[in-house]
Amino acid sequence: MERRSLIGPLILIAIGALWLAHNIWPSFDASGLFRKYWPFLLIGWGVLRLVEVLALASQGKTLRRGMSGGEFFVAALVCVVGLAMTLPSHGPRIRIEGSAVEIFGEAYDYPVDLKQAVRPGTRLVIDNLNGNVRVAGGDTAEVTVTGRTTVRSLDRSSADELHSKLNIEFAEEGDRVTLRTNHERVPDNRRIATELNVVVPRSMTVETRGRSGDVDVSGLDGSVEVVSERGDVNLSRVGGAKLSLNRSGRINIADVSGNVEIASTRGSDLSVASVNGEVTVSGGFSGDMSFSKIAKPLRFSSRNSEMRVERIDGSFSMDLGDLNGEDVTGPVRIHTKSRDINLDRFTGPLDIEIERGDINLHPAAPLEQMSVRCQRSGDIQLALPEKARFTLDAVAERGTIENQAGGEFVSEMRNRESRLRSKSPGGPAVNLSTARGTITLQQR
Amino acid sequence: MSTANSNLIAAIRGPVMMIAIGTLFALDQTMGVSIARTWPGLLIVLGLLILAERSYRP
Numbered sequence: 001m002e003r004r005s006l007i008g009p010l011i012l013i014a015i016g017a018l019w020l021a022h023n024i025w026p027s028f029d030a031s032g033l034f035r036k037y038w039p040f041l042l043i044g045w046g047v048l049r050l051v052e053v054l055a056l057a058s059q060g061k062t063l064r065r066g067m068s069g070g071e072f073f074v075a076a077l078v079c080v081v082g083l084a085m086t087l088p089s090h091g092p093r094i095r096i097e098g099s100a101v102e103i104f105g106e107a108y109d110y111p112v113d114l115k116q117a118v119r120p121g122t123r124l125v126i127d128n129l130n131g132n133v134r135v136a137g138g139d140t141a142e143v144t145v146t147g148r149t150t151v152r153s154l155d156r157s158s159a160d161e162l163h164s165k166l167n168i169e170f171a172e173e174g175d176r177v178t179l180r181t182n183h184e185r186v187p188d189n190r191r192i193a194t195e196l197n198v199v200v201p202r203s204m205t206v207e208t209r210g211r212s213g214d215v216d217v218s219g220l221d222g223s224v225e226v227v228s229e230r231g232d233v234n235l236s237r238v239g240g241a242k243l244s245l246n247r248s249g250r251i252n253i254a255d256v257s258g259n260v261e262i263a264s265t266r267g268s269d270l271s272v273a274s275v276n277g278e279v280t281v282s283g284g285f286s287g288d289m290s291f292s293k294i295a296k297p298l299r300f301s302s303r304n305s306e307m308r309v310e311r312i313d314g315s316f317s318m319d320l321g322d323l324n325g326e327d328v329t330g331p332v333r334i335h336t337k338s339r340d341i342n343l344d345r346f347t348g349p350l351d352i353e354i355e356r357g358d359i360n361l362h363p364a365a366p367l368e369q370m371s372v373r374c375q376r377s378g379d380i381q382l383a384l385p386e387k388a389r390f391t392l393d394a395v396a397e398r399g400t401i402e403n404q405a406g407g408e409f410v411s412e413m414r415n416r417e418s419r420l421r422s423k424s425p426g427g428p429a430v431n432l433s434t435a436r437g438t439i440t441l442q443q444r
Numbered sequence: 445m446s447t448a449n450s451n452l453i454a455a456i457r458g459p460v461m462m463i464a465i466g467t468l469f470a471l472d473q474t475m476g477v478s479i480a481r482t483w484p485g486l487l488i489v490l491g492l493l494i495l496a497e498r499s500y501r502p
Binding site: 036038039040041042043044045046047048049050053054057063071072075079082 | 448451452454455456458459460461462463464465466467468469470472473
């Protein structure tokens with residue numbers, strides 16, 4: 001009789017262990033591990049099967065040819081899910097359409113050199129489908145464009161022909177000037193990319209539109225608008241920023257005098273620092289997000305999360321598993337699914353609602369109104385400032401409450417529920433509750 | 445003996461292809477060598493395996 005392979009059960013055990021770990025420690029990022037290492041799953045699987053086949057062969061047993069349909073299906077599923085999870089951070093690296101030409105063709109470069117005088121208050125629109133765009137503000141009254149167009153083609157003459165259709169130009173209409181690279185005129189325009197270096201008057205407002213390529217803007221008093229399908233975005237020393245992105249790569253924004261608005265369907269890393277205006281972020285980000293020195297409210301919304309922080313003097317950062325804040329000012333509102341939360345030296349009212357995760361709070365004096373709730377499971381730890389006045393109501397539906405801080409409290413226990421309340425009301429309300437977990441009060 | 449060898453090579457075809465695919469994806473992810481460039485390697489590996497199998501067949 002033919003022996004069945006051991007790999008199926010082994011994989012079941014591995015998946016079970018991963019999910020279990022994820023459920024026990026919410027910060028254990030099972031999907032992140034899979035995203036990073038799924039190709040090695042295939043390699044490991046292949047090696048195990050190989051060892052199995054060789055062992056069977058050495059014992060002179062009958063060998064099964066090829067892989068079973070079920071195995072093939074699971075392997076294909078791993079590939080598809082793994083690819084789908086890695087694509088956003090990959091950006092343009094996997095791009096099958098262009099690859100055939102890239103392998104067989106050659107790159108031909110054509111220089112770009114343009115100048116255009118502009119009136120003050122003009123808005124510059126850069127319309128470049130493929131390629132990196134770099135914009136810098138300077139003490140000048142005209143827009144200077146340098147760079148090069150790269151055409152991938154089998155030979156020089158067909159590259160010339162494609163390039164002749166482009167005709168990179170400025171178009172003026174009303175108070176806006178558009179720089180067009182006209183890639184749309186070529187049907188197979190993925191083989192064309194234009195890299196632009198643009199110097200503009202410092203007071204200008206700039207808008208870039210494109211499909212792929214990095215955008216880099218610095219030294220503008222005017223604001224910047226970026227519309228892009230994929231690519232990194234770097235903005236520094238600008239008047240304001242508005243980003244509408246699809247699959248963004250790394251986003252770095254620093255030193256903005258006005259507001260920042262970011263919408264990304266599937267982004268990876270995001271860092272925003274030193275903003276004098278409001279910051280609004282919406283969309284999904286799979287990487288690290290960090291915000292520091294934001295003078296006005298930060299709002300963040302994604303499919304699972306909703307957050308708002310009044311002001312950030314220190315930093316506020318999060319990834320898929322953790323959220324850390326330091327020197328932030330409330331009202332702080334954090335509604336999310338599963339994350340461990342650490343808040344250090346925060347002031348103002350606090351409102352946290354999560355499904356699972358541990359919460360660690362070190363508020364600065366004086367204490368203000370606080371409402372913290374773990375809907376499913378998680379520990380809550382609150383380190384109280386000295387001589388704090390507050391009205392406590394802490395409930396652990398299944399769990400315990402440890403009071404290491406002293407004070408006048410009434411403790412109740414009923415079934416599996418523990419409750420700790422202030423004896424007499426006075427001071428702001430502090431409500432802590434968890435469905436399953438330990439609540440700890442400490443004195444700092 | 446040659447039939448046994450041919451069967452062995454047919455049996456390791458699946459695992460070897462799986463390792464090859466995994467390696468290409470791992471290269472893509474860790475070293476940035478795009479799978480869009482390296483995929484023809486899979487055809488070569490598969491071709492070699494089939495050739496080896498045939499050359500042993502009686």
